[in-house]
Amino acid sequence: xxxxxxxxxxxxxxxxxxxxxxxxxxxxxxxxxxxxxxxxxxxxxxxxxxxxxxxxxxxxxxxxxxxxxxxxxxxxxxxxxxxxxxxxxxxxxxxxxxxxxxxxxxxxxxxxxxxxxxxxxxxxxxxxxxxxxxxxxxxxxxxxxxxxxxxxxxxxxxxxxxxxxxxxxxxxxxxxxxxxxxxxxxxxxxxxxxxxxxxxxxxxxxxxxxxxxxxxxxxxxxxxxxxxxxxxxxxxxxxxxxxxxxxxxxxxxxxxxxxxxxxxxxxxxxxxxxxxxxxxxxxxxxxxxxxxxxxxxxxxxxxxxxxxxxxxxxxxxxxxxxxxxxxxxxxxxxxxxxxxxxxxxxxxxxxxxxxxxxxxxxxxxxxxxxxxxxxxxxxxxxxxxxxxxxxxxxxxxxxxxxxxx
Amino acid sequence: xxxxxxxxxxxxxxxxxxxxxxxxxxxxxxxxxxxxxxxxxxxxxxxxxxxxxxxxxxxxxxxxxxxxxxxxxxxxxxxxxxxxxxxxxxxxxxxxxxxxxxxxxxxxxxxxxxxxxxxxxxxxxxxxxxxxxxxxxxxxxxxxxxxxxxxx
Numbered sequence: 122x123x124x125x126x127x128x129x130x131x132x133x134x135x136x137x138x139x140x141x142x143x144x145x146x147x148x149x150x151x152x153x154x155x156x157x158x159x160x161x162x163x164x165x166x167x168x169x170x171x172x173x174x175x176x177x178x179x180x181x182x183x184x185x186x187x188x189x190x191x192x193x194x195x196x197x198x199x200x201x202x203x204x205x206x207x208x209x210x211x212x213x214x215x216x217x218x219x220x221x222x223x224x225x226x227x228x229x230x231x232x233x234x235x236x237x238x239x240x241x242x243x244x245x246x247x248x249x250x251x252x253x254x255x256x257x258x259x260x261x262x263x264x265x266x267x268x269x270x271x272x273x274x275x276x277x278x279x280x281x282x283x284x285x286x287x288x289x290x291x292x293x294x295x296x297x298x299x300x301x302x303x304x305x306x307x308x309x310x311x312x313x314x315x316x317x318x319x320x321x322x323x324x325x326x327x328x329x330x331x332x333x334x335x336x337x338x339x340x341x342x343x344x345x346x347x348x349x350x351x352x353x354x355x356x357x358x359x360x361x362x363x364x365x366x367x368x369x370x371x372x373x374x375x376x377x378x379x380x381x382x383x384x385x386x387x388x389x390x391x392x393x394x395x396x397x398x399x400x401x402x403x404x405x406x407x408x409x410x411x412x413x414x415x416x417x418x419x420x421x422x423x424x425x426x427x428x429x430x431x432x433x434x435x436x437x438x439x440x441x442x443x444x445x446x447x448x449x450x451x452x453x454x455x456x457x458x459x460x461x462x463x464x465x466x467x468x469x470x471x472x473x474x475x476x477x478x479x480x481x482x483x484x485x486x487x488x489x490x491x492x493x494x495x496x497x498x499x500x501x502x503x504x505x506x507x508x509x510x511x512x513x514x515x516x517x518x519x520x521x522x523x524x525x526x
Numbered sequence: 527x528x529x530x531x532x533x534x535x536x537x538x539x540x541x542x543x544x545x546x547x548x549x550x551x552x553x554x555x556x557x558x559x560x561x562x563x564x565x566x567x568x569x570x571x572x573x574x575x576x577x578x579x580x581x582x583x584x585x586x587x588x589x590x591x592x593x594x595x596x597x598x599x600x601x602x603x604x605x606x607x608x609x610x611x612x613x614x615x616x617x618x619x620x621x622x623x624x625x626x627x628x629x630x631x632x633x634x635x636x637x638x639x640x641x642x643x644x645x646x647x648x649x650x651x652x653x654x655x656x657x658x659x660x661x662x663x664x665x666x667x668x669x670x671x672x673x674x675x676x677x678x
Contacts, residue, residue, distance in 0.1 A: 398615075438615075
């Protein structure tokens with residue numbers, strides 16, 4: 122029997138994968154942190170390792186390096202669970218010696234099994250063994266067969282959805298603590314706690330097949346990680362984006378759990394900035410979420426495009442020659458098809474703190490330059506997903522306006 | 527649906543770069559001229575993409591600095607504001623941490639219409655740009671001599 126070690130700190134997620142692999146005929150063990158994982162590896166001698174990159178104590182990348190430094194395990198297949206928005210972390214994992222990187226957003230247990238079968242070969246299915254570790258789902262392996270994967274996912278989804286109000290309460294309390302923090306130490310502590318919570322939502326939503334929640338949680342997780350690692354980026358813009366993302370996750374918890382409506386809607390996004398490097402940065406940030414855009418440098422050309430085309434989101438630089446972003450926003454509001462199109466101003470932090478002009482011009486939101494790329498990704502995802510739930514003719518432009526106090 | 531209110535006093539955690547004075551002392555802690563993380567993030571660490579982006583930045587900034595020098599000499603405050611603004615935006619996007627405050631100062635003086643120390647700030651900016659070029663040349667071509675050395 123082939124052996125698989127799962128190193129994953131979310132015990133529910135770990136148990137689900139372990140149970141699935143067990144019913145498919147693998148012998149699977151779970152370790153809940155990197156250090157334990159390395160110890161178990163030496164005694165258990167697995168044929169493959171499934172590793173979450175975000176772990177307490179020792180990071181997933183450090184675990185890979187340790188594994189690769191030991192001669193017995195230098196060729197051992199390591200399947201890494203990654204967050205597609207953490208591109209640098211994924212690169213580090215590849216460099217350290219990961220065999221495959223898979224996204225948690227789209228990796229239900231069946232996918233992991235298929236991947237494992239391709240990587241280390243198939244096995245003859247045997248009766249499921251009871252898992253050794255305890256967990257919320259530890260009593261359900263007998264139901265968890267290949268034939269009942271869909272049934273299991275429904276059951277898991279219902280359990281997950283039932284837990285979401287409590288999760289949201291904790292996240293909101295964490296957010297309020299973060300906002301009220303008056304020292305950097307306290308801020309970092311609250312960011313880290315929120316980050317761990319969002320990381321868990323991402324993993325569980327992926328298994329439950331709730332792709333929209335998983336996507337937004339994954340992007341928010343990446344933003345929180347960046348803020349934790351680079352506290353100088355904590356400012357009114359990034360905190361506002363975090364708050365808006367938590368708020369919108371709450372909306373999705375309530376309205377975005379229908380399994381048949383989980384696709385990320387295709388969106389048409391217009392980027393207007395007279396400076397080529399800034400345009401490139403915005404486009405890159407959008408592409409992180411597979412959001413396609415059209416970009417123009419001339420505000421007059423942008424207005425012509427807006428006159429002839431429907432867009433789902435417009436990102437506007439403020440200071441442009443010929444026509445300011447505010448003026449362009451005012452003009453586009455005169456077009457019937459863009460009366461309610463979300464408009465986000467990309468502007469300097471100084472301007473971010475002076476919001477009046479944006480509000481007067483009919484803008485919906487702000488992001489401060491130089492923005493974190495992932496911050497813009499999160500913001501765009503919120504507007505694009507929200508648009509899906511609130512068609513243009515029903516949308517209230519005040520819904521996501523900046524707080525005015 | 528409205529996000530929780532964020533108090534203004536929460537912002538920002540880290541101080542924004544102060545407006546530099548022409549005679550301001552050097553910062554006590556040595557700060558690198560380029561935040562390489564941002565460049566790496568924007569290009570996903572692809573060496574060819576970094577080179578292409580850096581090349582674009584060098585060409586654009588060389589042209590803009592020439593425009594700035596001419597505008598400062600001609601005392602054309604609005605031109606100074608406009609070019610400095612554009613140059614600062616691109617530089618901030620790429621993480622040119624020491625260069626940006628100098629450009630913001632030029633932008634500020636241009637907006638106020640009083641280019642009081644603009645000539646000196648421009649000189650500081652041009653010097654900083656040279657340091658950026660040398661730094662990036664060393665990062666991207668570790669074996670090659672820096673541009674300054676090659677021309678000396």
